[in-house]
Amino acid sequence: MKKIHFSYYKHLKDPATKFIIYFILIGVGYAYLYPLLYMITTSFMSVEDLVNPTVNWIPTKLTLENFSKAWKVLDATKSLLNSVYMSSIPALFQTLVTALIAYGLSRFEFPLKRFWIFLMLATFLIPSQVTLVTKYMLFSRLNLTGKPFVSFLPALTGQGIRSAIFILLYYNFFNMLPKTFDEAAELDGANSFQIFYKIVFPLSIPAIVTTFIFSLVWYWNETLLTGLLLGNNIKTIPIALRDFVARYAVMFPTADGSAANRINEGIRMSATLITILPLLITYLILQRQFVESLERTGITGE
Template sequence: MEKTKRQLFTNYYIKMKRMILGMQGTDGILFKLLIYGLLVGIGFVYIYPLIYMGSYSFKSLDDLLNPLVNWIPTQLYLENYKRAYEVLNFIPTLLETLYVAAIPAVAQTAVGAVVGYGLARFDFKGKKVIFILVLATFIIPPQVTLIPRYIFFNELNILGSLNAFLLPAAFGQGLNSAIFILIFYQFFRMVPKALEEAAQIDGAGHFRIFFTIALPMAVPGIIISFLFSFVWYWNETYLAAIYFGDSLTTLPLQLQKFVATYQQMFPAEMGLSGNKLNEGIKMAGTLLSILPLLIVYFITQRWFVEGVDRSGITGE
């Protein structure tokens, strides 16, 4: 009787130990706790600026000054957003940003598909050189080509119009074009050769094969390229500021001059303390300017993740 009790206890002890420490060190509760703890902790630090932004954007001046109000504002205060909305000139700027980001993204995707197809499906002299040059364009900082392009665009008289973005993009020299060519290269390499040969026997030309067989098989690639390109053009402020000057603006650019615009619209010397710019309004402006991207991201996030998987840099 005594013995069995002890046996039972040892059994129980071993079971507990296995549960906590695991069989091979990777499936115990302790290990799991550690992993989840780390992931949640790092994840929190990661999105801490976003939480901060969200919290501050709803704070009224009283809440901002009150040291007792930490994360949760005492009331639902929307005045910050109203102000920021006006300063950013939200809807017109949003439409302009969409125009500035989407059209070059379409061009870049189209040319990426065409060039990627050429590199993936044909053999010709100098293909290797071209391939290396494509990769090399990725590491050339845009600043080096910026000045000559600026002079060149000035002569073509396309500074201040979307063409300054669109032309390089349409010829595969836009933002990170090399990555998109690489993605399509990877996709088209996976199209079975037999399919192409069968179509050729049926009398289809190369361009018909490209449009009716290859492109439909690369639809995920098209979506991925478009999304990445869209986001990168959206966030581009350095080149946009130089090429567009004052004639085109985007939400990030408006955010950049937020303070100046605000002071122009709501002069502080009127004696109204409510007119002064505070963190709440700034954070509301920042959040408004990234809100469209956040929405796009949450709808399409699986494509972004897949984009990295499918770019083939991990080797197929």
């Protein structure tokens, strides 16, 4: 084993291998970073720079006019608060509830356990568009349409956006934790719920952060279900971005064919950047915490 291990690292130090690895990493990084860098640079360009073929990446003059117009059209002060409210609370509920469901599946034996796990996975395999009509009918009969609780209730019952993935994530993670922790806590007189929130849940920080990040992103970007169930009562910023072109034409009409108020690529990129910037900031903050939690939590299963 030691010889194989040594030869493996010796192979990685080979110049040809390092060149291939760095080439792949740079290529993948370019594919992911190019759209973001293009969006940032274009959003700060003036109309003159946009029509100038000699200006590609670096604007000749930075302008915030694009952001000013995009902010007004998106009604960003209100829509951003709505998005934070309508995404962070369901994401928090989903993070907690799916962990509790997965703990029950991992630690307890009950009749038809495999069948219930299969049904849980089936909720993910079935396309969400198939159940849109039935969901609307159900929440309409409960008189919840147009209210924030219509998004909170599924998350509270383990039926939020892609909850099955998070239950499976927690389920596999809890199976890796030694059951001797549970047995030791039971000897000290702790019940199952105390074992969960005092021992198992605090040890699951990597799964918690991962679940919260993806839940937040999916709830933030959801427009189809949110638009159907909430209508125009609560407008999130992705929905405002969806209607951006139509609202811009109303708020900034062009006069006599003038291009002064005509929508351009810089304004579009500014609106898109405003929409995704909170997610980028959240991800950068939680990514560091996620990496640190992986380094601190070094637990092996039995």
